[in-house]
Amino acid sequence: MTQVKRLLSDSALRFICIVSLSTLALACGKPSTPLSDVQDFSGPQLYGTGMAAGTLSLTFDDGPGPRTAELSRYLKAEGIQGTFFIQGSAAAAYPEVLKQLHADGHLLANHTYTHPRMTAATDPVSEVRRTDELIKKYVTDGVFLFRAPYGDWNGKVATVLNNAGLTKYVGSIFWDIGGVRTERQDKRLTTAADWACWSFNDSVEKCADGYMNETRDLGKGIVLMHDVHSRTIDMVKNMVPRLKDEGFRFVRLDKAPTVAAALARRTNTGDSPVPEFSCPVGFAATDVGQSGGKLCVSDSEASGPFTLGMKDACREKGGGDACENSRWSRGLAVWLHGQGRCPVGATFDVTVNACVEGENAFGPFSKELVKRCRASSVNPDSPVCDSNRWSKGFLAGLAR
Ligand SMILES: [Zn+2]
Structure with a gap:
């Protein structure tokens, strides 16, 4: 138990914006630019x-x-x-x-x-x-x-x-x-x-x-x-x-x-690069699991929000209240993410091309999507677009 608590880093207690889904929807609204020009x-x-x-x-x-x-x-x-x-x-x-x-x-x-x-x-x-x-x-x-x-x-x-x-x-x-x-x-x-x-x-x-x-x-x-x-x-x-x-x-x-x-x-005739994932400042996307899973990590930490499934697993291991934090130690987050493409508790949804758990979609999201999120937000500097959890409906709206 103490070992797991040690895995949850101290800095996890720093204030992190945990985005409420309704806030995100309000802040970002509907995307204003139709994207049909890039859909081939x-x-x-x-x-x-x-x-x-x-x-x-x-x-x-x-x-x-x-x-x-x-x-x-x-x-x-x-x-x-x-x-x-x-x-x-x-x-x-x-x-x-x-x-x-x-x-x-x-x-x-x-x-x-x-x-x-x-x-x-x-x-x-x-x-x-x-x-x-x-x-x-x-x-x-x-x-x-x-x-x-x-x-x-x-x-x-x-x-x-x-x-x-x-x-x-x-x-x-x-x-x-x-x-x-x-x-x-x-x-x-x-x-x-x-x-x-x-x-x-x-x-x-x-x-x-x-x-x-x-x-x-x-x-x-x-x-x-x-x-x-x-x-x-x-x-x-x-x-x-x-x-x-x-x-x-x-x-x-x-x-x-x-x-x-x-x-x-078509607007694009060349090789299409795999979309680059976007993470909060100080974090970079890293591969976890065995089939395309990703997490945003720094040297020692991983950036949430994490899935309910991961939080449950964290609590089962004795992590207690610290499992609610938005920053976990990198080791713990990788361990609790599991081996699949999506974190524990989430499943891949082809309609939004993301891992979802209920009405939540989990990132990291691509730089292009984050850009669209900012473009459609009433406050472009709002940290909501940096969050790794968006509502599935919002993501579907951006991707359309
Ligand atoms: Zn055939």
């Missing part, structure tokens, strides 16, 4: 709307697969530039294929690392970042495109990715041709979807016919296929000569009007 992921998905009649853009997901290199060479020989939405975890087995796709003039694009449903993913930011690390050296002219697995997407995910500084990407890019209509799926009456064809053991010719029919119906659009499946390569070889015979032309995905407009609208 958009809530609505992008389709091939506005493409010229007779034009198609071929896109391939989930690869590389065993025959992606062959497909790359075939398309090049046919004068077609495709777009390959790379699944990072699949790329590990084919490091040379990424290089070849690029050399053959195709676009490499981002399809996450582990192919999760983005609206339910525990860490959507690292899903995009990890695959970005693999493909960015092959992305030329800043054409960073993203497609959500399963087309599972909403405005909240877009906001999380934008706030994480991934604004060099545009997306999510959907498709016009090659999707299964759910109501038909059970009846095995797919319109055209290669993965469904192969799971039903359809022939290459039958599957190609499905794509041909849907393509004739729509007359243009973004075509979805999956190069991770080898039979898809045979299907492409079946379809391309027929499509050419019927007068269809092929355009690279970044020339589709919706995609081109989104690319032109």
Whole structure:
């Protein structure tokens, strides 16, 4: 018990502004500047709307697969530039294929690392970042495109990715041709979807016919296929000569009007730095735990406010009233933070991209967010923006 009390530093007794949530809301109010100018992921998905009649853009997901290199060479020989939405975890087995796709003039694009449903993913930011690390050296002219697995997407995910500084990407890019209509799926009456064809053991010719029919119906659009499946390569070889015979032309995905407009609208085309965390004067953010947890620390102290879960743990260890302080010894705070990304008692919330406990969100928050907090505050010098605990609602308002 005395040991724990010793861990709580003396200077913890200094007066520290513990921000009441209502104070913060009052002091900071609503952000006045709309942030849409820096948001390059958009809530609505992008389709091939506005493409010229007779034009198609071929896109391939989930690869590389065993025959992606062959497909790359075939398309090049046919004068077609495709777009390959790379699944990072699949790329590990084919490091040379990424290089070849690029050399053959195709676009490499981002399809996450582990192919999760983005609206339910525990860490959507690292899903995009990890695959970005693999493909960015092959992305030329800043054409960073993203497609959500399963087309599972909403405005909240877009906001999380934008706030994480991934604004060099545009997306999510959907498709016009090659999707299964759910109501038909059970009846095995797919319109055209290669993965469904192969799971039903359809022939290459039958599957190609499905794509041909849907393509004739729509007359243009973004075509979805999956190069991770080898039979898809045979299907492409079946379809391309027929499509050419019927007068269809092929355009690279970044020339589709919706995609081109989104690319032109971006304010950021370079590498996006990980947002720098901001801590009170005299403290710096340090990594704790094993999956991205952070605390603001000085040489000997850590700066709260701490979560209720951490305070409970502190009291259980015999820390008594001192557990209410806003400054703890660094050792104690690191110990009670726990090993996860979020401090003990808090869980990660993708809608605000922060650790939350009830209505409280726990920092440290990024310098950009602190800047917005100050800009929206009636008193820019107020210490509330330096606090590591904001109300979740306030944070959501700032991040919007
Ligand atoms: Zn996919």
